[in-house]
Amino acid sequence: MTTVPEDTAATSTPRIGWYVHHHGHGHVARFLAVRPHVDAHVTVFSSMTPPSPLPERTDWVRLPIDNAVEDHDGRVLDPYAAEPTAGGRLHWAPLGHRGHRERLSLIAANAASLDAFVVDVSAEVAVFVRLLGLPLALFSQPGPRTDAPHRLAFDVANVIICPWPEGAHDLSAFGDAQARLHTVGGISRHAGRERAEVxxxxxxxxxxxxxxxxxxxxxxxxxxxxxxxxxxxxxxxxxxxxxxxxxxxxxxxxxxxxxxxxxxxxxxxxxxxxxxxxxxxxxxxxxxxxxxxxxxxxxxxxxxxxxxxxxxxxxxxxxxxxxxxxxxRVDSAAVSAAELIRGLARPVGVEA
The missing domain is CATH 3.40.50.2000 (Glycogen Phosphorylase B;)
Structure with missing residues (x-):
């Protein structure tokens, strides 16, 4: 089981966990855009292969896949047929799936050394880390996300980061969570770079x-x-x-x-x-x-x-x-997101 190295677990510098979803390249690109502006040790949890080189003060915990068909002593377990939505209350939590259990176990094994957690994106991981008592920053995506799993994730998040500018999208789907919502602008790892000629x-x-x-x-x-x-x-x-x-x-x-x-x-x-x-x-x-x-x-x-x-x-x-x-608002978006994340990495009631 992979855990945070002992020599970096105890430090005055904040430690932040960061879940990077493995679909496509967008979530890891967003992580690479924001990470340089977060003054903290960061432990990433993802099924993706880690980028090379990793940013400084960054650990990468590789998670098993949770949607693969598994062989249980000659019995085939299809996660899509294993009640993954729990009757519509969740997006993905297949019963009896070892890969799914191992993913959450790895996050829990590292939780004691963390001060806050970023989720990009997963309603289940968001709720899980909040149950572990970690302050939660949740990245959101556009679209009418009024379903029960999204509403639950929005409700438990301390900060919801929307990577688009204010006014770009209707935010009514966030309900009461709008009070904790921050439209930071489009996040690009290329912001501020010199442009080649057209x-x-x-x-x-x-x-x-x-x-x-x-x-x-x-x-x-x-x-x-x-x-x-x-x-x-x-x-x-x-x-x-x-x-x-x-x-x-x-x-x-x-x-x-x-x-x-x-x-x-x-x-x-x-x-x-x-x-x-x-x-x-x-x-x-x-x-x-x-x-x-x-x-x-x-x-x-x-x-x-x-x-x-x-x-x-x-x-x-x-x-x-x-x-x-x-x-x-690309030029300021990554910095704005980083400030929101870094602001969570203090115990509640402890002044800066």
Whole structure:
């Protein structure tokens, strides 16, 4: 069982736990954006492979996966058939699943050495660490999250961090928790970096848009239909994923991207015209974001993909815009989130 090293467990410097969800790359990217501004030792809990190099004063506890089919002495346990929602009160807590139990056990084993905890994102982990008596900062995502598990997580969180600017989304779904909600702006690890010069006529396809198996054919169609465009890929085509796509984003005359929080924040940091193609996600996360961006004149929202006619029209619209991305508040967002997190790492009733 992995635990915090003894030589760093007892220290005057605060210790903060941080749960990083393993779906996609967005949650770890957000961690890497905020972490440099948090003056504390941080222990990350995640099923993801740790980034290399790890930030200074950071431990990484690798958690087992909790959604894999398991073999129990010849018996097959399918977690999807093991009452994972507890009758709709939870999102994911399959009965009898060793991987799930081990995940929470590893967090509990380290809890005594921690002063606060950040969850990005999981309703179950949020409630669990609050039951352990740890002050809780919870990252949220856009969309109508009025279901019972989300409401419970919002209710027990000390601080709810929303990585979008004030006014971008309807916050009524948070109910009474709005009093503990902070819209810090879009969080990008590229905020403040020097921008490369734009290459006129270039269009960047950033990240995962549409079905992975269909992307090579889409690429062929687009390059044939728009031969005057210099097409670029950063994560759209196989083997083009970049740990640091910053220069590619900055050089693009137009960026076409999914409407995930981190992709939008990175485009905002680069100040580029954009077309966002909302992908199907739980609670309409990306549809909600795309609608907000279109409404504020920050990006063109494209609902039909990969329709070449619609893409051509969207490119014309995007090229004619000068989006005021400063309204997305990328420059101060990571620092604001870090201040909220660091502020939790004091015992209740103890003055700074």
């Amino acid at each position: 290459e006129r006529g270039s269009v960047l396809l950033l990240g995962g848009i549409g079905e992975a198996a269909e992307r090579p054919a889409v690429w062929h169609t687009l390059t044939a239909r728009f031969p005057d465009v210099s097409w670029r890929s950063a994560g759209f085509l196989p083997d083009t994923f970049a740990d640091d796509p910053w220069d590619a984003i900055c050089r693009a005359e137009v960026v076409i991207s999914a409407a995930g929080q981190n992709s939008v924040a990175d485009i905002a940091a680069a100040g580029r015209p954009a077309i966002v193609v909302p992908q199907e996600r739980p609670f309409e996360e990306q549809v909600t974001t795309a609608r907000a961006l279109e409404g504020d004149g920050l990006a063109v929202s494209l609902g039909s993909w990969p329709d070449p006619d619609a893409i051509g029209e969207a490119l014309d619209r995007a090229r004619s815009t000068a989006p005021r991305w400063e309204s997305w």
